[in-house]
Structures are given as C-alpha cells and as structure tokens.
Amino acid sequence: MHDKVAAPSNGNLIPGATGDWEVVIGMEVHAQVNSRAKLFSGAATAFGAEPNAHVSLVDAAMPGMLPVINEECVAQAVRTGLGLKAQINLKSIFDRKNYFYPDLPQGYQISQYKQPIVGEGEIEIEVDGTAKTVGIERLHLEQDAGKSIHDQHPEYSYVDLNRSGVALMEIVSKPDLRSAKEAQAYVTKLRTILRYLGTCDGDMEKGNLRADVNVSVRKPGAPLGTRCEIKNVNSIRFIGQAVDVEARRQIDIIEDGGKIDQETRLFDPGKGETRSMRSKEEAHDYRYFPDPDLLPLEFTEDYVAHLRHDLPELPDEKKARFMAEYGLASYDASVLVAERERADYFQAVAKGRDGKTAANWVINELLGRLNKEGHDIADSPVSADQVGGIVDLIANGTISGKLAKDLFEIVWSEGGDPAEIVETRGMKQVTDTGAIETAVDAVIAANPDKVEQVKAKPSMIGWFVGQVMKASGGKANPQAVNEILKAKLGLE
C-alpha cells in the first residue's frame, strides 16, 4: 500500500520526521489611522509629546465623559476598505471589549465586533515572481490603549495615556498565507497600500503598524491545526523569523506525540524563540456588548462614491500602467511602485524621455546610491530634474554612459546643473570625427611596430582604442574611435 500524500500546492512545505508539513498563517495588523485628533476626543495624536500632554478627560475615562467620533477617522477607514477592494458596510456598530489593564482607563476598549465598518476584500502579493491573492476578512475601527513603562521604578509602573484613544484600524486577513515569505510580502504590500492611500504612515518602529501573526501547521490537505497567536511582531524581518520558529516548534511538539495549546505567544528576537504569555489567557473573555454611548455609524453610498472618486492611483494599477506606458519589465515596475515617492520621482525623470533609460537610472544609480548612504528618496541630494538632465546628455550623445556615471557622482556630491557641469569641466564626448582622426593618426604614427602586429592579430585593435581614448581624456566617442581605427589600419 502506498501512502498517498496530497501533491504539494507550492514549494513551501517544511520537512519533518513524519513527512512534509504545511504552515498556515493569518495576520491581524493594527494600523494607526492618520488623523490630527483621536477617534473619540479632540486631543492630538502627534508622536513624542510630554507624558499625558495629549490627553483629554475622555481619553482618561473621567466619569461622565462621552465619546464623539472623528469624521476623518471614519473616512480613512472607508478609503482603506476601498483600497483593499473590500465591501464597505453602510452601517456598523461600536462595541465594548472589556478587560482590565492599567493603560486602559475605561476598563474597556471601544471596538467593532459583529458589524465592522469594512467587510471582505483582497490584496495581491508576489513572492519569487508568483502572484497570489490573499483574502481580507474585515477591517474595523477601534481605540488604541495607553503605554505602560516598567523601567522607571523598581516597584511601580508608569502609565502615559498619550496613545489612549488614538484611532486604529485592525485589518484581519484570511488564513491564506503559507510561508514566512508570503507573510512578509503581505505586510509589505499592505503597508504600501496604506501609504499610497495616506491612511496610515506604516512606521513600524514607532508602533504605528503592528502585526499579530496566527500560525498553525498541518499535513498538506488535512484540516486546519490548532493555532497560536504571536503578538506585536514589530518588523517585517521579525515576522519572517517568528513564523519559521513557531512552525518548527509546533511540528516538533506534534511529532513528539504532543498537542498544541491555543494560546498567545510573544516573539523574542534576541533569543530567536516564541514563548507563552499565560497572563493574557484568563482575560480572553471580553464580554463584548454594543456601546450604549454610541449610535450606529451610518453613511450613504454617495459618501462612499465621493471617497472612491478621490482615491489616488494604487500600486497595482500604477505598476500595470508603468509596464504599458514605459515598456518596463515587471520587476523594475514593482521596484518603482513600492513607494509612492519613488514612483513620483521616476515619473518626473521619465517625462518626455525614454522610460527604460529613466527606470535604469532611478533603480540602478539613484536607489543603489541612496541605499548605500541610508537616504530616503524624499531627501535625495540629486533631484529628478538633475537625473533627467543626465539622461538627456546621454540620449543626445553629449556624454558617454561611463562619463555619465562620473557626472552623477559630481552632481551627488556637489550639486549643480548636469549640462553646465559637462560644459565647464570639458566632459563633452568628442564626436567630431576630424578631432578623432587627428588623435588616431598620432597614435598610428607613434607606434609603427604595433601597426605591423595588429595586421596579423586584429584583436589588438583594443590597445589602439585605449590609446586614443587616453589621448582624448576619455571624451572621444568609443564607437567612432573604433570605426576610424579600423578604416585607417585597413582591418576587415
């Protein structure tokens, strides 16, 4: 009898002692809404304020305070839903999620439970050149909690409520992801979409985008295994590590005859392990009920249509357009649309110029250099106009590709107009055949022995080209030099 294992659906299976395993991942991403004021109060959301400076009596949950919703937070959630090609619910309900923690003064978080503002949608991701659609389960609006600081005092914790009440979008995916790479690609793409929309800045270092990763393992084709939730994994790199480490842990337990407990775990990047957060377990009975302080959130189709009309071009559409309009390869187009500023920069360079050359310069020269120096494109020392100027000088034959790179270095470190630099520093490529002929004649006259040799060995022409280029200070058009040399030496 043969053991029939379902054919692997992809190359993501993890080998174990009892055969291959499939990892199943779902993500819950908390994205801080871009807004000036909080979700239910008029206090500021700005990062880095003095302790409790951005706190109103509502955020501190003083008795008698009532929440009033911020219309911009609602609009941002709808925009995000539209960007995720999701169903927008014209009516949604705010609920209270009850638990006690010192940084949650209300004793409950205002969230949305059964009727969220946004329903099912999808995100297109790409891993190793293969596209995949990942389902979105829902998006709901909720309040952020405050922050507890434990290192200020040996016996006490310090609580700052500046974040308390800031609007979050919790974006829940379906369990459609099958590898660490897919999980990383999902969060990366989601962050790109949020940044394009301007609904969340996606800054993971500041905690403005936080991911909880649900991981389970199963034999291919088997029913879903028991999952563990890994909390607050705060970088794309850690998401990949946490998935790999947690999948391995679960496989080892099952293969040793154990079973997985459904629990919340914490990823420790230093130790490269996940560990149980047992203290959170008991609190899992949240006793949701509709918040009696808030009426249902309702809006019209017209309101949604108005927001849809004002949406910017999103990365998938932009990529398709770059490929069609500028003839770019899929990979280059993906690199350029990964950030909105990058795409804008490229478009400024490509305007009225050859798209492929522009893409080449932006990706290979500019992005390569920015990366090396740790700069963002927003604070690039070289502007799109300057890169465009260099591309123009290559296109009209004023400088060679090699000199263009030298020119880029000058513009990078000293600034200035590329055309002017070429003019004042005499970097112009010499295409004047008369001048090149003079140089060629001089080299031939000075090296009669080599002239004899090249007749027997035509590949020696390279030496002559080198001599002429040297004599011209690198400015002679190499192709013209080659042709003139061949004619004068009687080769071919």
Place this chain on the structure above:
Amino acid sequence: MHVDEATVRRIARLARIKITDEEAKGLEAELSGILDWVEQLKQVDTDAVEPMTRVVGQDLKQRADVVTDGEKAAEIVANAPMADDNFFVVPKVVE
C-alpha cells in the same frame, strides 16, 4: 437557567468585584433569576425586528478632525493616587 457558584466567582473576578462566600450564594439565585427572565423574553419572535438603538430620530454625531483638547497633563493626573512627572504611577505590571 442555573448559574453555579463557580460561574458567579468567575464573573466577579472578570469584573474585578470582590465578593464574600455569602454574597456568592445570594448572587447564584439572583443571577439565575435574571437569566430565567431573559430566557422568557427570548420566547418573543424578534427575527424581523431591528435592534432598538435610539428612542428619538437622531444620528451619530460626528466631529471635525481638529485638535481642540489636551495639554493639561497636571489636571489629568490630579486625582491619581500616585503620580510622578505627570505619569500615572501604578503597582508594577509586567508580562
């Protein structure tokens, strides 16, 4: 529907309400009575009825995205049993 003592204690703990053994006994009967009454209400067929969220025709009030509040940290922590440098200070809570 009968609420046993363990459930009473669990609910009390979730609500952070301290109860004595005697109170727990009394609450068993009280909570069971409330739930029985709810069971009775559930006999009414409400499938076609929207949950009532308001008694007057009013929509959810919304606010413009303008900063109108805050910058009063001293007031915020004024009633706190303990505060330091405008932080609330609470017994240590560590994961």
